[in-house]
Amino acid sequence: xxxxxxxxxxxxxxxxxxxxxxxxxxxxxxxxxxxxxxxxxxxxxxxxxxxxxxxxxxxxxxxxxxxxxxxxxxxxxxxxxxxxxxxxxxxxxxxxxxxxxxxxxxxxxxxxxxxxxxxxxxxxxxxxxxxxxxxxxxxxxxxxxxxxxxxxxxxxxxxxxxxxxxxxxxxxxxxxxxxxxxxxxxxxxxxxxxxxxxxxxxxxxxxxxxxxxxxxxxxxxxxxxxxxxxxxxxxxxxxxxxxxxxxxxxxxxxxxxxxxxxxxxxxxxxxxxxxxxx
Amino acid sequence: xxxxxxxxxxxxxxxxxxxxxxxxxxxxxxxxxxxxxxxxxxxxxxxxxxxxxxxxxxxxxxxxxxxxxxxxxxxxxxxxxxxxxxxxxxxxxxxxxxxxxxxxxxxxxxxxxxxxxxxxxxxxxxxxxxxxxxxxxxxxxxxxxxxxxxxxxxxxxxxxxx
Numbered sequence: 001x002x003x004x005x006x007x008x009x010x011x012x013x014x015x016x017x018x019x020x021x022x023x024x025x026x027x028x029x030x031x032x033x034x035x036x037x038x039x040x041x042x043x044x045x046x047x048x049x050x051x052x053x054x055x056x057x058x059x060x061x062x063x064x065x066x067x068x069x070x071x072x073x074x075x076x077x078x079x080x081x082x083x084x085x086x087x088x089x090x091x092x093x094x095x096x097x098x099x100x101x102x103x104x105x106x107x108x109x110x111x112x113x114x115x116x117x118x119x120x121x122x123x124x125x126x127x128x129x130x131x132x133x134x135x136x137x138x139x140x141x142x143x144x145x146x147x148x149x150x151x152x153x154x155x156x157x158x159x160x161x162x163x164x165x166x167x168x169x170x171x172x173x174x175x176x177x178x179x180x181x182x183x184x185x186x187x188x189x190x191x192x193x194x195x196x197x198x199x200x201x202x203x204x205x206x207x208x209x210x211x212x213x214x215x216x217x218x219x220x221x222x223x224x225x226x227x228x229x230x231x232x233x234x235x236x237x238x239x240x241x242x243x244x245x246x247x248x249x250x251x252x253x254x255x256x257x258x259x260x261x262x263x264x265x266x267x268x269x270x271x272x273x274x275x276x277x278x
Numbered sequence: 279x280x281x282x283x284x285x286x287x288x289x290x291x292x293x294x295x296x297x298x299x300x301x302x303x304x305x306x307x308x309x310x311x312x313x314x315x316x317x318x319x320x321x322x323x324x325x326x327x328x329x330x331x332x333x334x335x336x337x338x339x340x341x342x343x344x345x346x347x348x349x350x351x352x353x354x355x356x357x358x359x360x361x362x363x364x365x366x367x368x369x370x371x372x373x374x375x376x377x378x379x380x381x382x383x384x385x386x387x388x389x390x391x392x393x394x395x396x397x398x399x400x401x402x403x404x405x406x407x408x409x410x411x412x413x414x415x416x417x418x419x420x421x422x423x424x425x426x427x428x429x430x431x432x433x434x435x436x437x438x439x440x
Contacts, residue, residue, distance in 0.1 A: 029350030048344040055299045116298035118345035122400040125346035161346035
């Protein structure tokens with residue numbers, strides 16, 4: 001028996017090692033959400049990000065000049081918009097006061113830089129140089145001046161990883177700014193799409209898509225992109241609408257983390273409401 | 279053997295830093311080459327199939343840990359890629375396999391296997407055009423990686439110095 005095992009090992013050791021490692025990898029895949037794995041991951045990427053941030057800073061200096069010019073241009077445009085918005089804000093405040101509505105704007109922003117990127121076409125993630133010591137928490141939205149980049153997924157003390165919109169595991173409720181129709185947007189490995197859109201919906205090419213108030217991840221509207229192609233599925237009652245994002249994920253370097261997570265109070269309230277009718 | 283494992287793992291750290299910071303800057307339409315795979319194929323050819331398989335497992339584990347991708351997905355992909363590349367580890371043909379074009383073809387094959395497995399475990403939408411997804415997610419990155427590997431292999435040592 002021992003001789004047989006010995007000869008078996010000698011003849012097939014490459015395959016045995018491969019099989020053992022593949023089985024172990026599959027086991028690890030199944031353990032992804034366990035707290036122990038999350039903790040090890042937070043320590044590992046925190047340590048690694050502290051090194052990559054140095055390299056990243058060196059390369060960012062080159063692009064700073066170009067970015068500075070763009071920012072100046074954006075600043076001028078914003079200044080013009082601001083004067084218009086001030087007028088609108090005054091009217092808005094008066095109207096809100098008259099209707100006794102709560103102010104939901106004015107969330108603080110945490111400035112951050114991207115220290116490394118993982119751009120597989122299906123699992124886009126970016127590592128940011130802010131972490132729990134900067135009050136970053138899992139679930140906070142990451143934005144740029146153009147729109148939504150992603151959602152914080154894992155946090156260590158000084159660094160955090162965010163899933164970008166080009167990640168198959170991130171699904172966000174969005175709405176058409178013009179028609180106010182809601183839908184679920186996700187990355188299908190190829191493009192950003194709003195899925196299961198009823199054929200009766202009036203979403204047209206060129207419509208601005210923003211995050212919906214219905215979203216449990218982003219509590220108020222943030223620009224996402226523009227509606228592009230309508231897939232016009234022949235069978236069934238639903239369509240798919242392609243969304244071209246405002247943010248170029250390959251070029252994003254400086255971002256803001258929106259210091260808000262979807263309200264637990266709202267979640268609990270909605271859960272109790274559902275339980276009541278079950 | 280143990281020392282060579284240690285050196286290959288130490289070499290992995292700067293390559294990983296370059297992969298996550300500098301390599302995205304040379305992406306073409308979001309297609310990026312995989313430097314880690316080139317290193318893995320090099321070691322698989324020069325050190326053997328078992329070495330390549332185990333090293334692929336270690337590289338994949340470290341990559342998954344620090345990048346936030348699904349833990350285990352790169353592990354399994356790199357393990358199999360190292361195994362496949364290890365088929366080209368014949369003791370007396372190393373110089374032939376490390377030649378410009380041959381090395382590129384081996385890297386292309388290993389990268390194709392690596393990317394297909396990674397895409398499969400990354401759970402993309404199966405209702406999408408599967409051939410288009412494999413073309414974009416596997417073929418194009420594999421081709422780009424193979425091209426880059428041909429440039430790198432010109433400067434790489436042909437003996438087991440690394």
